[in-house]
Amino acid sequence: xxxxxxxxxxxxxxxxxxxxxxxxxxxxxxxxxxxxxxxxxxxxxxxxxxxxxxxxxxxxxxxxxxxxxxxxxxxxxxxxxxxxxxxxxxxxxxxxxxxxxxxxxxxxxxxxxxxxxxxxxxxxxxxxxxxxxxxxxxxxxxxxxxxxxxxxxxxxxxxxxxxxxxxxxxxxxxxxxxxxxxxxxxxxxxxxxxxxxxxxxxxxxxxxxxxxxxxxxxxxxxxxxxxxxxxxxxxxxxxxxxxxxxxxxxxxxxxxxxxxxxxxxxxx
Numbered sequence: 001x002x003x004x005x006x007x008x009x010x011x012x013x014x015x016x017x018x019x020x021x022x023x024x025x026x027x028x029x030x031x032x033x034x035x036x037x038x039x040x041x042x043x044x045x046x047x048x049x050x051x052x053x054x055x056x057x058x059x060x061x062x063x064x065x066x067x068x069x070x071x072x073x074x075x076x077x078x079x080x081x082x083x084x085x086x087x088x089x090x091x092x093x094x095x096x097x098x099x100x101x102x103x104x105x106x107x108x109x110x111x112x113x114x115x116x117x118x119x120x121x122x123x124x125x126x127x128x129x130x131x132x133x134x135x136x137x138x139x140x141x142x143x144x145x146x147x148x149x150x151x152x153x154x155x156x157x158x159x160x161x162x163x164x165x166x167x168x169x170x171x172x173x174x175x176x177x178x179x180x181x182x183x184x185x186x187x188x189x190x191x192x193x194x195x196x197x198x199x200x201x202x203x204x205x206x207x208x209x210x211x212x213x214x215x216x217x218x219x220x221x222x223x224x225x226x227x228x229x230x231x232x233x234x235x236x237x238x239x240x241x242x243x244x245x246x247x248x249x250x251x252x253x254x255x256x257x258x259x260x261x262x263x264x265x266x267x268x
Contacts, residue, residue: 025124025147026051027061028070031079032146041078096231097129099263103256104131111249113237117260119230120159123171125150151192152181154207154217158232161200161221165193182209204250208239216242218249220257224264231264233257
């Protein structure tokens with residue numbers, strides 16, 4: 001992936017690794033958004049125009065993403081998301097994915113916010129299923145995407161809740177965290193570990209402006225029958241809307257995580 005490109009928030013990255021991550025996420029999300037719109041997919045030239053990348057950089061980046069199995073080219077040269085992106089979804093118990101829809105819908109309707117089910121893949125959290133409150137479509141969430149950094153989102157931190165600081169440091173080795181996320185984003189592995197140490201007693205992650213200005217994300221880890229974190233359920237919206245209901249949100253998310261954990265152990 002190409003280094004040196006500015007991130008989506010316009011903040012210059014502090015290292016090639018940070019630039020690589022940010023640009024790769026931006027490109028894949030752009031392809032996904034185009035697919036979800038129902039319109040024809042982007043070719044490299046249109047993708048470069050849409051993302052603001054030089055065409056040569058876009059070409060090299062899409063080639064690397066294609067080789068890694070995240071993107072593929074159709075016969076008309078348009079790009080679409082490939083199997084590697086969604087393979088984690090297939091690895092989950094289908095009962096969990098089916099049952100999650102009703103659970104997420106109840107949360108989104110009750111709080112008028114986005115509700116999501118995600119899993120971790122390396123340094124990113126992958127969105128598997130989401131529900132938006134009726135009439136909102138989460139259009140105000142400019143950071144909405146199917147992949148987000150694990151160190152500066154509530155979902156990502158929930159997925160890392162059982163990791164030690166040493167394990168988090170090993171996972172993030174080579175990634176410069178400065179310049180990624182919102183005003184309260186972690187800037188080091190130690191920051192991630194401290195935030196999780198703070199939230200762990202409640203079993204609920206409270207991420208205020210960690211990924212995006214003005215946005216709060218509450219998340220709870222989903223555990224299988226052996227106690228392993230296999231996914232995370234989250235509720236996110238404007239801080240001013242959710243903060244007054246923090247206690248209720250926490251109780252509902254904890255209950256949702258327990259219910260989804262039971263589904264993950266159920267044979268379909």
